[in-house]
């Protein structure tokens with residue numbers, strides 16, 4: 281059998297009981313490179329879909345006999361991948377929501393603007409082509425082999441797996457470093473799961489999330505009456521996870537007093553409850569994590585050097601995702617398969633163009649951001665594949681907003697640059713005028729809070 285050499289002419293089926301609408305749509309569409317078929321009722325439309333398998337269907341909502349929404353359901357039942365553009369003269373939210381819920385590709389409100397309608401048909405055809413290119417998608421991950429939940433083929437991640445394997449069995453303290461969302465907590469859990477402590481508790485504490493006056497009591501517990509509100513004795517996290525592993529996240533945010541107490545647990549293996557006099561023996565392995573430059577904090581005397589060395593016995597470095605882009609394909613596949621398995625989404629494939637965009641994006645929020653984007657895109661996907669159109673704007677247009685943060689530049693440093701540039705360009709201008717000009721470029725809803733609140737130091 282010989283293959284067709286020229287691209288086939290796309291076939292559009294128009295289902296509408298109004299002869300005039302069919303006629304005008306036929307004219308608009310035929311003026312392009314489309315072959316147009318017509319059906320004057322929902323029933324005939326469904327039969328035409330089954331028989332002729334058109335590329336795109338334009339379907340009217342209000343028809344005598346079978347309604348547009350009913351027809352849509354029959355069409356999607358006959359061919360779940362059929363692309364249908366829903367047409368309605370009554371653009372109520374209800375109809376739009378129902379049409380999208382029943383799997384319409386999009387909807388247009390009559391009377392049509394021909395260029396807009398043609399753009400929509402083109403976008404449906406592009407989607408169809410993207411769906412076809414996704415047909416050859418082969419999963420790269422066997423989720424059964426990744427029960428651990430940590431995925432990555434990059435040399436950096438292989439090194440991480442090696443360290444977990446080497447040191448999980450020991451009681452050595454571990455320091456995990458990496459930007460937010462790189463998987464530090466995942467590594468901590470894995471260390472615990474592979475240790476002899478696995479049957480004992482694993483307790484995670486986010487030191488930055490607990491107010492300064494409560495952190496000590498949270499970690500070491502307190503005696504009744506030791507401070508206002510301490511109405512009963514309370515065991516702290518260290519006592520709660522005796523025999524197990526404690527994960528101290530954001531360790532760089534700890535107060536000096538807490539640092540001293542942690543050092544004591546590590547050196548002596550005992551704690552004292554707040555307001556207590558007894559020393560209590562605890563057997564806890566400490567795994568700490570930070571996204572701060574702890575060495576710099578030590579130099580600035582904000583973090584105890586002795587504690588730093590105690591914690592830093594084993595070091596696990598998780599590089600930002602933008603420095604291990606070869607992991608993106610595996611991680612995306614892992615998330616997509618898990619979502620599909622949990623029956624949370626229909627999508628189980630990723631079109632090559634979408635994967636290319638996902639790989640090119642710098643992921644300032646690292647794997648956590650990637651996970652959220654995959655979930656959101658898989659939910660947005662109308663077929664069985666995530667297509668470029670399902671991705672958020674910043675991923676589709678990496679030259680847009682995302683590139684500003686791709687260098688990992690902080691908001692504070694961006695403000696600095698902006699302020700300097702504004703001053704240099706407008707030396708005599710009043711400050712209030714410069715502020716006003718800046719605020720007017722922010723969306724309405726953000727302008728006011730931004731004017732009041734300055735970035736945190």
Ligand SMILES: Nc1ncnc2c1ncn2[C@@H]1O[C@H](COP(=O)(O)OP(=O)(O)OP(=O)(O)O)[C@@H](O)[C@H]1O
Nearest residue numbers: 429430431432459460461462463464465466647648
């Ligand atoms: N290599 C990976 N493979 C699969 N999932 C990952 C990987 N790394 C991170 N994740 C997922 O990304 C999310 C963020 O990971 P995690 O909470 O461990 O990051 P973190 O570095 O501790 O973040 P933070 O510093 O903000 O606390 C989690 O849902 C985690 O399951």
